[in-house]
Amino acid sequence: MSSSTTVQAETPADAPRYDFRAAEPRWQAAWNEASCFRVEDVPTDGRPKYYVLEMFPYPSGKIHMGHVRNYTLGDVVARYKRARGFSVLHPMGWDAFGLPAENAARERGVHPAKWTWDNIANMRTELQRMGLSIDWTREFATCDPSYYGQQQSLFIDMLRKGLVERREAYVNWDPVDNTVLANELVIDGRGWRSGALVEKKKLATWVFRITDEAPELLSALDEMDRWPERVRLMQANWIGRSEGARVRFPLVDGSGEIEVYTTRPDTLFGMSFLAVAAEHPIAAAVAAGNAEAAAFVADCQSKGTSEAVLETLEKKGFDTGLRVRNPFNGQDYPVWIANFVLMEYGTGAIFGCPAHDQRDLDFARKYDLNVLPVVLPPGEDAASFHVANKAHDGVGTLFNSGFLDGLAPDTARKAAIAKLEEQGIGRGVVNWRLRDWGVSRQRYWGCPIPVIHCDDCGVVTVPQADLPLRLPEDVTFDRPGNPLDHHPTWKHVNCPSCGKPALRETDTFDTFVDSSWYFARFCSPQADVPVNRAAVDHWLPVDQYIGGIEHAILHLLYSRYFTRAMGHTGHLSAKEPFAGLFTQGMVNHESYKGADGRWLYPEEIIRNADGTATHKDTGEVVTVGRIEAMSKSKRNTIDPAEIIGRYGADTARWFILSDNPPERDMEWTESGVLGAYRFTQRLFRLAETAPVGTMGALPAECAPAARNLRRATHRTIVSITDALENFAFNVAVARVYEFANALTDAERAGADLPGMAWARAEAFSVLVRLISPMMPHLAEEISARLSEGAAALIAQSGWPEADPALLVADSVKIAVQVMGKLRGTIEVAPGAEEGDVLAAALADPNVARALEGKRVVKRVYVPNRIVNFVIAG
């Protein structure tokens, strides 16, 4: 960039040699015409299958750079695998239900369906301009009745199988969005979308019993070796298996008992109190007769979970006056209501052992409760050891613990559980952090839950003949709450079972349900059942799934659950939905702020040579802010449609692949895009002088430069194949640059040297295929020109194969080290005799100098790589 380059560059080079504006649509039409990317639901051609899928987009209106990155990565894989002879399923669809459509309706009066379909139409055009190798005949949107109707059918199957149930439950209620939120969508006690403090509310909801699958969902992670370790770990933590015991403590007044969950039954002798959650029935009972207790409980509940996080250290409790008896030592302990005990986890009650649990210790110190250590750390003396303000949760030996004395905690845990079970007052259990998945949403723009509530018959499913149960179109958004519920007639139906007036369910599904099986539907998108069994059994699992890390837990876990559930209902036989997962990084961009602190768009900025920036129109000094994720609020977005219009799809694809490894965050830079654009033009120019027509036989005589080019060609085949196999697309890009440099060198060496025309023709024939996954349009354009239109479409051509004979060089450079330090390099024939190589190494003047007067005690020789002399002293 010279003195000043606007970030919004002029259209480059008035008359580019390569006219991508004409070429790209032409090749897209050619692929379409030839149905290059179509596959059958149940193929019979015998080719191995490969299912590539990128996370389908939410139709927000326009594609963003994250989409460009996601779909470029997937397209490289799809095109590469196709060239390698796989039958590739590469579909696209729309995750089309959800709140933004309703917000648009409320804010702008446009119907959610119209808003959504308009967005889809626009985004489809934008995506198609990227030149993606997608089988568009499989496209669907989750708001298509033909999709959500099958989802309703699937739900009924799951309901019948007992995988779903209706449950009265406290739910997380978002008072701004007026809807229920899954635990997963409550972030720090606030709604993930609205940011409002979440309230607790009791509602009848539909729940998928995902916890039934918790053991399977956890254990299967071990075998998912083509998933990032990070994601598997996040899922394992989320599922959260813990081993412990449930123990029942009888109330001393004989009025009942309280059951606690603990992972440390070995420390039962160190108990000093029992604590229950504010929502626990005991707390409610106490509060009923005690105003002070009631106030405490109310205080805990009003603060909700958010305060608990904000005030992590502030432990509070209320002594109920009740007492329980510890079955192990027969002593009595107080029962407290404590704000740090969670009703949702375990039994909602704990026994407190302050010496060996930090939270219990904090609590005990605050309320002056007894602290009795029962695990003696190694090297400590039983008589003098005491716990001050740091609980001991490590190893040691049990003491002060009756029959457990002398045992290690691990052993003591088992012994304690055995004793509890023997006495019939407790048992060893496995506890899970994962909660069941509540899917009821009080929303219009979602899939209607296909049930009817009848006073006499209870819950009755909508008859199959009435599916799809369509959303009514005539809804209003003039007041808060669920438009389906406000609709004058929709919910009033006759019971399908007894015929009496009944009420239709007005809740719709969480949109995560829609995205939990779409990958299966893509295998047979027109089927009049949820999935065609033969199609899903052929195509699933998805061989390569690609998307953002932000879906590492929820979407992927729900999809894994659905795959199992659909196995139980007999819809498919795959165990896991996604055999391989790749999580891409974000696309970032510089952000800019004007003097008054307002965010500025990149188009408004002029970057100066000295690194400063000024406003294009006003000339004011602009602060260049952090490089961060593109977002509308920071105004640091770059519109892919505009980039593609200005530079072409191949340039956008090339840059996004070249910048850095795809799993890392990347920075979108104008100079990088320009560099990519220049390279597309350079390749095209290089090809303009290339030999045209068919190659014929390899000439008998080849000049060294021609042989070198041929070696470069075949080495490049190997290195790019390797890079693509390993998702090292930035390395593949670098190898293409090197290859282009080799072609330039060859041309310069002399285009009329013996064998050079043939070698160059071969090189270009290989080049177009090697770049085709990344720059498909340019590959076709060059190929067509060089073959004078005679060649098949590159999109339908095979992958080049390297000739092993050409992978061996004439000579190799060997590094010569003395004591591991480089002293020179020598050039020898590949596979030269060790003795000859060592002699040549010793003959190198630098090496000789370094060895002068020294005694060589060891010679290390690695063929074709290195020689290392180890000297004495």
Add this chain to the structure above:
RNA sequence: GCGAGUGUGGCGGAACGGUAGACGCAGUCGACUCAAAAUCGACCGACUUUGUCAUGUGGGUUCGAAUCCCUCCACUCGCACCA
């Protein structure tokens, strides 16, 4: 607090335990041009430059370490009062 990951030139990054910095971006100089853009060529880690030092820090293993092991530091991400 628990867990995981990452640290390499001005920048993005390469590198089966074997010549660190491939390739690109930015930059410098030159050619072409009236001039610019584009294009082409050369240079481009640091220094006390026949060499020395360099892959966050300090150690270790090895003939040889960016790479393997340990310490520490920094940053990033995930979970987080989960009993």
